[in-house]
Amino acid sequence: MSEGLVLAGASYRYAGASKPTLRSVDLRLDSGRVVGVVGPNESGKSTLCLVVAGLAPGVIGGRLEGSVGLDGIELNAMRSPDLAQQCGLLFQNSATQLSNMTATVFEEVAFGPCNLKLPPVEVIEVWWALRTVGLEKLASRDPVRLSGGQGQLVALASVLALRPRYLVLDEPTSELDPAGTKLVTEALERIVRETGAGILLVEHKTDVLARIADEVLVLDHGTVALSGPAATVLADPRLAELGVEPPAGVRLERAAKASGLEWSAELAEAVG
């Protein structure tokens, strides 16, 4: 039996699709680790999230080959309420995530724990989740009347409230302002440190990954094009060819060298 969320040779084809969206993907997510996923649009990142969280093929159908296991148990052998507590998925479009059935942000974030009939003491987790993403002041607001970025934070809080051991986050900062992005980045660092959760993080902002990811995996046309330690992959010259913007530090270093400048320690320090 192996610990962690493990994909081995996983291929996935949507129902009715002529080609698989994911092909022979190997991935390992351990507790306390952050694995970043990058790649051009439509390279299979969101599908990977659905597969890792057991929604594809579990809920949406399609055909999976290879293995997707959680601590050695195949996901398709798990009941969905158990899975929901083990592995929390944040959808790319937060409007998809919100229930549209609750009157307040608090109720929205409590929706998951209540649905799983967790004891009332778990309500504490709702406040913890709201605080973690800086939403406690909005707890009594109507979730459908929030800005795009605030909606995204509510969706993230609703995933955190279940305190899953693994978090699968599909572009959690896409609609956030720079302050919101920083807040979420720091919150994820804290969650990993304090709860030992493992995080699979799909994120176009490679600056965020440069800061918090241990490993990075690059998807291209449904296959893993590059993978390894974050610093190595994010500095790989093939990254740009794969349609991924390198982090600011890497980009500036290249621009400076292309102009014939010596890349001194002072410059590296200034770029940060």
Place this chain on the structure above:
Amino acid sequence: MITQGPAAVISNALVPSVEFEAVSFAYPDGTRALEEVSLRIEPGESVAVVGQNGSGKSTLVRHLNGLLRPTAGRVMLDGLDIRGLHVARLAERVGLAFQNPDRQLFAGRVATEVAFGPRNLGLSGPALDERVGAALADVGLDGEAVSNPYDLGYSRRKLLALASVLAMRTPILVLDEPTTGQDARGVGRVRDVVAGAVAEGRTVIAISHDMRFVAECFDRVVVMRAGRVVLDGTPELVFGESAWPELRAADLEPPRAAVAGARLGLGSTPTDAALVAELVAAGRR
């Protein structure tokens, strides 16, 4: 009809100036989103509007096509209050691409979606087809004309929403967070769309959280905080060190190149190119 092509430049006489005159707006629930905003945008300017989530950016631009009407103050095109303009007349002048494409898309086919606007402007036949084809090509979706919009991923649905606004060929183009969810290639497409519209002499107003995109693609940056404009100027000014306290009070961070330039004592270098140029110049001195 406004013509467009690589060489076609829209005369400034056809592009109206935009003016917000002490515009305030409160939502029905009482949330005050704009507080006496005054702003004048000349024909052909490229303006990025930045600020925290909830600072009033989307509310501001939704006044431009009549989606929202000011609670107090006036919004004017060429000095005329848009309150007196029919929504259809306004739609010919101001094209707005929403932040969330799913609020905009409704058709079963990509080409039908893009044709909807120009068809309502009275276009048909080859002229309509040409419009649709050009707009789809501009965003790189020319191979998807017969696809269902909902078979496209989020990022391409967003480019589709952009194409359907481009097809209107409005003299004023308003983009609400056009680069969110785009990969490097998609951001490149959006940059090309902005640069193309600017080269044609159109006015481009874009909301963005991407400070690098803002610094590299726009001549003017407007910073909003709590419904007010708190900074307004060139990227050099707004991202220059002396503006940082105001920028940070608005919960924004200058681009990385600007921070590096300041640390190295190179003056205001809001873009990678400006930073490298300053470094090269400093090396020669």
